Amino acid sequence: MLNIVQIGAIGHYAYALPTARKYNMKFSGITFPHAEDGRERAMRNLARFGFEPHIYEDWKEMLEVEKPDIAVVNTVMAKNGEIAQAALSMGISVFCEKPVATTLDGLFALENVYYEAKARYADRNLCFAGMFGIDYLPHFETAYRFVKAGGIGEVRLANAQKSYRMGNREAFYSDREQYGGTIPWVAIHAIEWVERIGALRPMTVMAYGSTACNAGNGTMEASTLCVFGCEDGKMASVSADVMRPKMAPSHDDDRLRLVGSEGVLEVRGGRVFVIDKDGEREIPLVQTETELFEEMILEMQGKGKCRVSAEDTFLATRTALLARESEDTGNLMEIKSI
Amino acid sequence: MLNIVQIGAIGHYAYALPTARKYNMKFSGITFPHAEDGRERAMRNLARFGFEPHIYEDWKEMLEVEKPDIAVVNTVMAKNGEIAQAALSMGISVFCEKPVATTLDGLFALENVYYEAKARYADRNLCFAGMFGIDYLPHFETAYRFVKAGGIGEVRLANAQKSYRMGNREAFYSDREQYGGTIPWVAIHAIEWVERIGALRPMTVMAYGSTACNAGNGTMEASTLCVFGCEDGKMASVSADVMRPKMAPSHDDDRLRLVGSEGVLEVRGGRVFVIDKDGEREIPLVQTETELFEEMILEMQGKGKCRVSAEDTFLATRTALLARESEDTGNLMEIKSI
Numbered sequence: 001m002l003n004i005v006q007i008g009a010i011g012h013y014a015y016a017l018p019t020a021r022k023y024n025m026k027f028s029g030i031t032f033p034h035a036e037d038g039r040e041r042a043m044r045n046l047a048r049f050g051f052e053p054h055i056y057e058d059w060k061e062m063l064e065v066e067k068p069d070i071a072v073v074n075t076v077m078a079k080n081g082e083i084a085q086a087a088l089s090m091g092i093s094v095f096c097e098k099p100v101a102t103t104l105d106g107l108f109a110l111e112n113v114y115y116e117a118k119a120r121y122a123d124r125n126l127c128f129a130g131m132f133g134i135d136y137l138p139h140f141e142t143a144y145r146f147v148k149a150g151g152i153g154e155v156r157l158a159n160a161q162k163s164y165r166m167g168n169r170e171a172f173y174s175d176r177e178q179y180g181g182t183i184p185w186v187a188i189h190a191i192e193w194v195e196r197i198g199a200l201r202p203m204t205v206m207a208y209g210s211t212a213c214n215a216g217n218g219t220m221e222a223s224t225l226c227v228f229g230c231e232d233g234k235m236a237s238v239s240a241d242v243m244r245p246k247m248a249p250s251h252d253d254d255r256l257r258l259v260g261s262e263g264v265l266e267v268r269g270g271r272v273f274v275i276d277k278d279g280e281r282e283i284p285l286v287q288t289e290t291e292l293f294e295e296m297i298l299e300m301q302g303k304g305k306c307r308v309s310a311e312d313t314f315l316a317t318r319t320a321l322l323a324r325e326s327e328d329t330g331n332l333m334e335i336k337s338i
Numbered sequence: 339m340l341n342i343v344q345i346g347a348i349g350h351y352a353y354a355l356p357t358a359r360k361y362n363m364k365f366s367g368i369t370f371p372h373a374e375d376g377r378e379r380a381m382r383n384l385a386r387f388g389f390e391p392h393i394y395e396d397w398k399e400m401l402e403v404e405k406p407d408i409a410v411v412n413t414v415m416a417k418n419g420e421i422a423q424a425a426l427s428m429g430i431s432v433f434c435e436k437p438v439a440t441t442l443d444g445l446f447a448l449e450n451v452y453y454e455a456k457a458r459y460a461d462r463n464l465c466f467a468g469m470f471g472i473d474y475l476p477h478f479e480t481a482y483r484f485v486k487a488g489g490i491g492e493v494r495l496a497n498a499q500k501s502y503r504m505g506n507r508e509a510f511y512s513d514r515e516q517y518g519g520t521i522p523w524v525a526i527h528a529i530e531w532v533e534r535i536g537a538l539r540p541m542t543v544m545a546y547g548s549t550a551c552n553a554g555n556g557t558m559e560a561s562t563l564c565v566f567g568c569e570d571g572k573m574a575s576v577s578a579d580v581m582r583p584k585m586a587p588s589h590d591d592d593r594l595r596l597v598g599s600e601g602v603l604e605v606r607g608g609r610v611f612v613i614d615k616d617g618e619r620e621i622p623l624v625q626t627e628t629e630l631f632e633e634m635i636l637e638m639q640g641k642g643k644c645r646v647s648a649e650d651t652f653l654a655t656r657t658a659l660l661a662r663e664s665e666d667t668g669n670l671m672e673i674k675s676i
Contacts, residue, residue: 156548156579157561157563157579157581159499159575159577161497204668206544206565206670207565208565208567208571209571209573210494210572211571212494212570212599213494222494223494223495223572224573225495225565225573225574225575226565227546227565227575229546229668232550233547233549233550234561235548235561235562235563236563237497237565237575239495239575241495241597243494243495243599243602244602245600245613245615246615247613247614247615247617248602248613249613249617249618259501259561259579261551261581262583263583264581264582275582275583275585275586275587276583276585277583277584278585279586279587280585330567331670
């Protein structure tokens with residue numbers, strides 16, 4: 001029986017619950033390190049799945065006492081990387097909210113710890129997965145499969161978009177130090193699509209951001225825009241804003257347009273459109289067979305691989321953090337591997 | 339009776355013909371400076387409107403002999419600026435294909451000549467208009483009016499797109515020196531929307547371009563991407579490609595998304611969509627009362643003003659040429675006024 005614990009309740013921990021139930025996991029402990037980790041709501045959500053974990057005050061103590069197989073890490077973003085590092089060093093697989101690090105140094109440390117732990121605990125399939133649950137939505141999975149099957153040839157140009165309603169945000173979103181900023185927090189999804197679905201490899205980035213119209217949310221950028229020069233002369237733009245009007249028909253307006261050597265694919269409004277040698281058409285959506293967290297469990301059991309790998313997560317995080325550095329410095333940034 | 343001449347036949351001279359007919363102009367001369375100026379086709383098109391101009395071999399001689407009120411200038415782009423300068427210095431109004439200059443020096447010279455000529459021929463309304471006919475399409479005029487009326491508040495973020503089918507291009511498009519490159523030739527439209535419709539003022543630009551997948555068209559970029567940092571922390575992206583598949587339902591896929599303080603407006607597929615405090619809806623299209631060239635004639639007669647002014651044309655050209663410089667040098671460029 002897999003033993004699972006949870007640290008924090010700010011992010012998408014709910015992704016884990018159906019699978020934890022399905023696999024009859026032991027949900028042994030939970031802890032709420034940040035004042036805004038919604039304790040009551042999380043305990044209610046867990047109870048709905050039949051889980052009544054022991055509440056710890058200290059996450060380190062919890063990891064030492066419970067020695068779990070898996071830690072779900074989703075307290076305030078600036079803390080998640082440090083917690084993930086501690087868990088990985090103990091041989092615990094980590095399901096982590098994005099951004100998995102909010103500084104380049106933190107990301108560097110996390111990557112090192114991950115690869116060291118993978119080697120040290122070679123007897124188990126130690127996993128690290130970012131909460132990129134959006135990639136499991138049918139439209140993005142459909143786009144991924146179509147592009148991977150060569151449907152539009154080689155992608156040369158990508159335009160990606162995230163647009164959210166502001167909604168009511170916890171106070172920590174007013175402090176960019178705590179959640180990482182709008183590029184690592186929101187744009188990162190679109191960056192990850194460009195990299196994983198479009199197979200583009202960003203080499204340079206120029207980015208802009210502005211706090212104007214942020215509804216009083218302190219240092220949160222309401223609008224951001226990044227352009228990436230990619231390997232082999234390819235290119236991508238990522239537009240991310242939190243300015244979608246309240247009365248919009250949906251919370252988000254996720255889009256991805258990929259211009260390939262053999263056609264153009266577009267994700268828009270939860271649908272997928274293709275123009276190729278056969279003309280323009282909407283393509284039928286495929287359903288993902290397994291959810292994000294279940295895929296991670298299967299990978300731990302040696303039965304598969306998360307479609308968003310640890311490497312994908314690290315790459316998207318590095319790209320997002322360097323984009324933020326461009327935004328902050330006004331300089332064109334190079335995106336180097338560690 | 340207004341006297342009109344035409345120089346070259348590569349561009350959108352046809353914009354001028356209905357108005358030239360309507361105003362009973364004397365179409366006195368035409369000349370074809372470039373080998374690829376389609377002489378026979380142009381003469382057929384003019385004849386259809388009842389015009390049978392004298393064919394000159396030399397455009398300078400034609401301007402001196404005919405002393406026209408208006409010159410329609412649309413030979414190969416790299417030549418248009420020089421011809422426009424000569425005409426303006428003689429007090430002749432110019433209707434000019436875009437880009438109106440293909441080098442920054444050329445643009446600088448053209449602007450100077452224009453302002454000098456405006457002062458020297460203060461007795462007439464000397465006009466200079468770029469062939470931005472797309473702005474007169476109902477969807478762009480509708481967007482313009484909605485935004486100007488404050489419909490989405492202050493625009494903070496713009497995403498603009500031009501996507502063309504490659505089609506069969508004249509040979510000179512294989513030589514970027516001659517047509518200016520894909521940014522000054524195609525992306526310039528989207529740049530002009532961002533500036534005139536979105537009221538954004540670009541201050542810095544980072545741009546990328548690639549000749550991959552250009553169907554053998556030499557130095558023509560098939561894909562380009564620009565990001566602009568604008569005044570007051572606003573921002574814009576402009577994606578322009580010539581990779582729209584042959585079987586696409588239309589030649590172009592023009593788009594403009596403007597994210598404002600009070601709503602989001604989008605031009606897509608010849609339609610205009612708005613999301614604001616009243617929710618999401620398509621807004622009815624308005625028709626422009628006068629065509630581009632007729633507006634220029636009315637301005638010459640002191641009866642109005644071209645919606646795309648000489649200043650708008652110069653600004654979009656400067657922005658496009660600096661974007662191309664960023665593309666070529668790999669450097670972030672500042673966009674300065676002259």
